[in-house]
Amino acid sequence: MAGGKEIRTQIKSIQNTQKITKAMEMVAASKMRRAQERMRQARPYADKMRSVVAHLAQASLEYKHSFTRERDVKRVGFIIVSTDRGLCGGLNINLFREAVNALSEWQSKNVEIDVTAIGTKGLGFFKRIGANIVSEATRLGDAPQLTDLIGAMKIMLDAYGEGRIDRLYVVHNRFVSAMSQLPQIEQLLPIHADEPDEKLKSHWDYLYEPDAREVVDALMTRYIESLIYQGVTENIACEMGARMVAMKSASDNAGTLIDELQLVYNKARQAAITQEIAEIVGGAAAV
């Protein structure tokens, strides 16, 4: 029986792989649901933050924060949100491609680039291509806390406040559905004020405690942080979705392979039996 045993071992090994990919698929599916939930929970904060900042933009402010001022662009900052782990299809690659396109556009205008890498994959990639990584935040786990990101973000925000960078972007995946994720580049700084709300359009200002400058500084920083945090939670939901799809297709592939090998094995087995019978018949005839 030619190769019968080998084929059987191979089938066995593929079956084991399939078990693993199936388990990973199911784990990713349940993690995705939880990540989506977290993404949803983080939304009210960002929404509230956005409306407060919009109110602030309409108030006849005595103090204009540097985050709202446009400057000539000599150096830009990119915060790139990627995953910590692989096996999630083309998720990171698509994101990096988008980011690299944007980076090369700035580079062609002789603008320098600083990068903050969130996620091990991004850190590895941008390090390899020789980007100037100013800060990083990796190994955040499935439920990232804002605290884990503060340090990495502060470097960029301080750089903007001190005029070392003139634009700040965040690159992350947008969660469209479990099957589809879209890389997206968002401008964080300077902040574009939303369209003024008509009914609030009058001359008024907040009472500030302790004073406008300190309050607005703290608010702006938190606003940007909340946007980045939201990007990170969304990217995790994307990671789980992408992994689920990738693992599903891996399990399917394993299934096809097993079917094909089973066919080959059966044929080989049948051929061996036929041959044996022929030999016996031949032997009997010779006697």
Added chain:
Amino acid sequence: MANTIKIDIVSAEEEVWSGEGTMVFAPAEMGEIGIAPQHAPLLTRLKPGEIRVQQASGEEQFFYVSGGMLEVQGHVVTVLSDTALRAADLDEAAALEAQRRAEQALADRTGELELAKAKAELMQAAAQIRAIQKLRAKGGRA
């Protein structure tokens, strides 16, 4: 509804509470403040402490915040609570740590930013994924 005020308490990670109250007390940076309905627009930073909401039913709700921001706008009080203790020097330490890690990661960096190479690499990877998908589609039909 002139004698109640809407209160939303949210943190970066979740929505903590939302409801109506007749009076809100919050630990503002300059001392505790009480906010009644029809309060003037106010924006303040919060110290770590307790937020108390008095409800029309006479019940009181307590929430602990470790700092954050409070906005009063019309009939809505919004508390943007921090989930962690924030202090300038703590943030500074976290920032330095993030920078240090980045520098460490860059210690064995090779030369200048090579975007062209990166682009080529990514194109190749994307092409590989596409090819695998195509192969799979073929295999599936066979």
